[in-house]
Structure formats: C-alpha cells, structure tokens
Amino acid sequence: MPRISISALLLAALFAVNPVLAATQALDRIVAIVDEDVILESELAAAIDGVRRQYQGREIQLPPEDVLSKQVLERLTLLRLQIQRAEAGGIQVTDTEIDQAVARVAASNSLTIAQLRQAVETDGFNFSEFRKSMREELLVQKLRTRVVESRVEISESEIERLLAGDTLKRGEVHLRHIMVQLPDAATPEQVATGAEKIAGIRQLIEDGKMEFSAAAIRYSDSPQALEGGDLGWRRFDQIPAAFADLVAGMEKGAVTQPVRTASGFHLLQVADVRKDSHIMVTEYHVRHIVTRVDDLNTHEDARVKIFEAKRRIDAGESFENVARAVSEDKNTANLGGDLGWIPIDAYGPFYAQPLSQMSVGGITEPLRSDQSWHMLQLVEVREADRTEDFLRQQATESLRERKAEEVYEQFLRQVRGEAYVETRLDPNGNSAG
Known part of the structure; x- marks a missing residue:
C-alpha cells in the first residue's frame, strides 16, 4: 500500500x-x-x-x-x-x-x-x-x-492599482525559502553571526554539497523549514517587494544573494517558472425557451406548452418570436430568450451537455428538468480573450490571500505571545524532567 x-x-x-x-x-x-x-x-x-x-x-x-x-x-x-x-x-x-x-x-x-x-x-x-x-x-x-x-x-482602488502594474502579467514562480532569524533589536554581533551563517548556507548550496531543500530543513528558521522551505507557486504580486525584483528574470534552480529584512536574513530559490499566457475561452451565444411547473401548471401542462413552441418553430416561425410569446423565463422572454454570450458551464451540465453536441443554428429537442421544460438554440460560437477578466479575478484573490496570510500570521504571533507556554527541553532537545 x-x-x-x-x-x-x-x-x-x-x-x-x-x-x-x-x-x-x-x-x-x-x-x-x-x-x-x-x-x-x-x-x-x-x-x-x-x-x-x-x-x-x-x-x-x-x-x-x-x-x-x-x-x-x-x-x-x-x-x-x-x-x-x-x-x-x-x-x-x-x-x-x-x-x-x-x-x-x-x-x-x-x-x-x-x-x-x-x-x-x-x-x-x-x-x-x-x-x-x-x-x-x-x-x-x-x-x-x-x-x-x-x-x-479588499477595495476596488486596491484592485485597480494592482492591475495597473505588470506584476500580474509576469507569470508565476515556484519558490523555496531559507531564513536565518534575528531577534528584535539584534546586536551588531548577532547581525554579523546571522550574515556569516546565511552566507555559509548559500556557499554549501552553490558548491553542490547540499540541495536547497535539504539546507532549509537543516538550517532554516522559517515555518516551512520541515517542508524543505517550499513556498509553492506564487504570482509576483504575492511575493514581498523585498524579494519580487530579485527573483524576476531568474532561471530555474537559481538562488538569490542573501537578503536582510527586519526578521532576519533570507535566501530564495526559483524551483520552477510558469510564463503568463492569454486566457482564451469558448463562448456560446444561446437563446432558450422555458415552460415551468408550478401550483397552476403540471409537468404535463409544461410539456404541452414546450412541444407547441417546437411545432411553431418547425413550421417556420423564428425561435426569437416564439420565445417572446411562450417562454416563462421573465428575465429573457422579452429578449427573445437571449442569454447572451456564455461559457459552456454557465448553467451547469443540463445545458452544457447538449450545447457541446450542437452545431451553430441548431435547436434542441425539448429537455425536461425537475421543475421545467427547456429548448435551446445555438446562435453562434466564438473564442473570447478573457485575460483581463482572469487578471481581475487573480488580483482580487491575490490581495485577499496576501492580507489573509499577514492577518493570520499576526493573529498567531498574538496568540503565541499571550499564551502561557513553558517548554521543558534541555539545550540538547531532551526532556528536562
């Protein structure tokens, strides 16, 4: 197993x-x-x-x-x-x-x-x-x-500022991280010791004596140490400003020079790179006719209405005109049943399955759901560039996740600081009794 x-x-x-x-x-x-x-x-x-x-x-x-x-x-x-x-x-x-x-x-x-x-x-x-x-x-x-x-x-102005820059268009990097932590108000001696340690770690990696992930496990003070310093895939907007410019343009496997921040000294390795690409989505221009089951109309009533609509269309009347006269979808009936341009999964598998098999201009047979009957017309199909929509969604998610990480890390520090924690390990990591 x-x-x-x-x-x-x-x-x-x-x-x-x-x-x-x-x-x-x-x-x-x-x-x-x-x-x-x-x-x-x-x-x-x-x-x-x-x-x-x-x-x-x-x-x-x-x-x-x-x-x-x-x-x-x-x-x-x-x-x-x-x-x-x-x-x-x-x-x-x-x-x-x-x-x-x-x-x-x-x-x-x-x-x-x-x-x-x-x-x-x-x-x-x-x-x-x-x-x-x-x-x-x-x-x-x-x-x-x-x-x-x-x-x-997350405010709209924050999203717009992020979209105005180029960080969302740089792609993504898979990062690993090593930190040599410094205490608050570190003395010059502590800073010098930390600088010497991080330089030594980098030298071990550069000389091929230790892989970056192994060095992170052995030497890093970061929360991800036992995972080999793995930070996962990050967009450039998710990387702290102190590091983003350093890793931009770096090749797979490259390691930064040591970076000093308030928390200590850091090394980053670019484990992999994914370049940005355009997001193309197949969209379908769809019209539909709906007859509903309710307190006054049984499934049989709704079925009779939808098949009467089909008879009129088969006799040469336009789908659009029949939809205006028959459809019980209040949002689209006066538009001739027009749903506009939609991705195939916009209305779930009930619409996606027939749409995937239709040709432009085609009309489905009446389709029964739990509480209604439907007919679809596929007016047109196109490939739409949705990169900007995708970037806006990315910007929103990125801002939320970045703030979430900061907020929760601050929360954990607060919880840890307020708690009574007494450790009973001796300097060798053994129980002190």
Missing part, C-alpha cells in the same frame, strides 16, 4: 496522537505546558518519528536532533493553541464534515475509504485517531476563515 499524502498540519496532529508510538514510552514526561494543556514526551516523540518517516531514506537532510525537537515542539504548540482558540470560540466540526474530509483525502490518494483505512492502520495508526486529527485540522481551517473574514477587506 503506498504511503498516503496528507497535509503537514494533519501529519503533525496524527503523529502526535499515535497510540502505538506513544505506548512505547517508558515514562511520559511533560515537555511543554500550553496554557491549561500539556504536550507529553510521547506526543513529541511520536511527531518526531512521523517527520523521520516522511524523510525515510533521506535522513541526512534532517537537522540535528536538538533542532528537530524544538521545531516539532513549536509546531505542536501552535497547533494546540489554535485548537484551544477554535473551541473557546464555539467553532464546531460535525461528523458529516469529517466524513467529507476523509473522503477527500482518500480521493486525492486514489483510494477508497476502505483502502485509506487499511493504509492508515498499516502505518500503525488507529483510524478513529485519524478522524480525530481530521477534526483538529478542520477546526484550524475554520478558525483561520473566521479570523481572516472578519479582518480582511
């Missing part, structure tokens, strides 16, 4: 509650107090074991034991804090939502639910604990949505 692919958040939660791994601990110590909750040594060990499993055969890419322990413990701490906030805010996840999430994981791995259960249990997990982990991930997703929706607003 192939290893299932799940999110990093779910992975952390899943390994943290693995009862098989937890049972192997001779003595369960507390490694962190998180407000009124605790993280046990068995949970940390299980989560670390999970990371090691993900890097099986590539263990050399992992950071030293003490660094890995601290990275994983911080991830578990943030997960625990988010779950606490979600539950305190009354956020709930239903069994149906969990069922749907489990089904999505199964589908994304090309498995049935039964095969997913087998894969989970083969990896040493209890399926009920897997569902519990899914619940926790959904809680965090809902918390993020609540926080973001209440604080993120």
Whole structure:
C-alpha cells in the first residue's frame, strides 16, 4: 500500500496522537505546558518519528536532533493553541464534515475509504485517531476563515492599482525559502553571526554539497523549514517587494544573494517558472425557451406548452418570436430568450451537455428538468480573450490571500505571545524532567 499524502498540519496532529508510538514510552514526561494543556514526551516523540518517516531514506537532510525537537515542539504548540482558540470560540466540526474530509483525502490518494483505512492502520495508526486529527485540522481551517473574514477587506482602488502594474502579467514562480532569524533589536554581533551563517548556507548550496531543500530543513528558521522551505507557486504580486525584483528574470534552480529584512536574513530559490499566457475561452451565444411547473401548471401542462413552441418553430416561425410569446423565463422572454454570450458551464451540465453536441443554428429537442421544460438554440460560437477578466479575478484573490496570510500570521504571533507556554527541553532537545 503506498504511503498516503496528507497535509503537514494533519501529519503533525496524527503523529502526535499515535497510540502505538506513544505506548512505547517508558515514562511520559511533560515537555511543554500550553496554557491549561500539556504536550507529553510521547506526543513529541511520536511527531518526531512521523517527520523521520516522511524523510525515510533521506535522513541526512534532517537537522540535528536538538533542532528537530524544538521545531516539532513549536509546531505542536501552535497547533494546540489554535485548537484551544477554535473551541473557546464555539467553532464546531460535525461528523458529516469529517466524513467529507476523509473522503477527500482518500480521493486525492486514489483510494477508497476502505483502502485509506487499511493504509492508515498499516502505518500503525488507529483510524478513529485519524478522524480525530481530521477534526483538529478542520477546526484550524475554520478558525483561520473566521479570523481572516472578519479582518480582511479588499477595495476596488486596491484592485485597480494592482492591475495597473505588470506584476500580474509576469507569470508565476515556484519558490523555496531559507531564513536565518534575528531577534528584535539584534546586536551588531548577532547581525554579523546571522550574515556569516546565511552566507555559509548559500556557499554549501552553490558548491553542490547540499540541495536547497535539504539546507532549509537543516538550517532554516522559517515555518516551512520541515517542508524543505517550499513556498509553492506564487504570482509576483504575492511575493514581498523585498524579494519580487530579485527573483524576476531568474532561471530555474537559481538562488538569490542573501537578503536582510527586519526578521532576519533570507535566501530564495526559483524551483520552477510558469510564463503568463492569454486566457482564451469558448463562448456560446444561446437563446432558450422555458415552460415551468408550478401550483397552476403540471409537468404535463409544461410539456404541452414546450412541444407547441417546437411545432411553431418547425413550421417556420423564428425561435426569437416564439420565445417572446411562450417562454416563462421573465428575465429573457422579452429578449427573445437571449442569454447572451456564455461559457459552456454557465448553467451547469443540463445545458452544457447538449450545447457541446450542437452545431451553430441548431435547436434542441425539448429537455425536461425537475421543475421545467427547456429548448435551446445555438446562435453562434466564438473564442473570447478573457485575460483581463482572469487578471481581475487573480488580483482580487491575490490581495485577499496576501492580507489573509499577514492577518493570520499576526493573529498567531498574538496568540503565541499571550499564551502561557513553558517548554521543558534541555539545550540538547531532551526532556528536562
């Protein structure tokens, strides 16, 4: 059975509650107090074991034991804090939502639910604990949505400013990131040490002694460290200004020079590039006639009306005139049933399926739906350049996502700062007792 692919958040939660791994601990110590909750040594060990499993055969890419322990413990701490906030805010996840999430994981791995259960249990997990982990991930997703929706607003002027520039037309880049963090009000000595470290990391990569992703896992202080620094695909409008101009024009595999920001020193690698292209959409000019089923008209009444309309059209009357006289779609009847230019999926598969098989000028046979009867006429077909519409949609989504990331990162920093967190790891990453 192939290893299932799940999110990093779910992975952390899943390994943290693995009862098989937890049972192997001779003595369960507390490694962190998180407000009124605790993280046990068995949970940390299980989560670390999970990371090691993900890097099986590539263990050399992992950071030293003490660094890995601290990275994983911080991830578990943030997960625990988010779950606490979600539950305190009354956020709930239903069994149906969990069922749907489990089904999505199964589908994304090309498995049935039964095969997913087998894969989970083969990896040493209890399926009920897997569902519990899914619940926790959904809680965090809902918390993020609540926080973001209440604080993120996008104005039309912001969209217009973004469209006026060229960042949306540059395409996309797949980025990886390494950060050497600096403390607030860093001393000259701390800055010098950070600069020396980031330069050394870059040299290792340039000399071919370490891949960028391996260096990120071992040395980076960023939240994406354990994912090899992977930031995914980003449009240039989604990249901080300090980095956007640096990566513009860079080739696949290239690494930036170190960049200093308020948070520390950074390296970026362009893992891949996708050039921008025009968005061409096939559009259909369609007219329709609709007869409806309601309190006064049965399906048979509606059927008789639509077939009478068909008889008139077959006798030579124009579709447009018959639509004006017969159609019960109040929005289009006076327009001769004209729906204008629409993409094929504008009205779902009920219209898409016949349209895909029609020739220009063609008219369908009467089509029955649950509450109405329909006839379609395909007037014309064209290829339309919808690049500007696509860019506007991209601009809106990009602004929303950029603000959402900033808002949620600020929220997490606030939650982390307000929480009582006591870690009990010694400098070597072991439980302090």
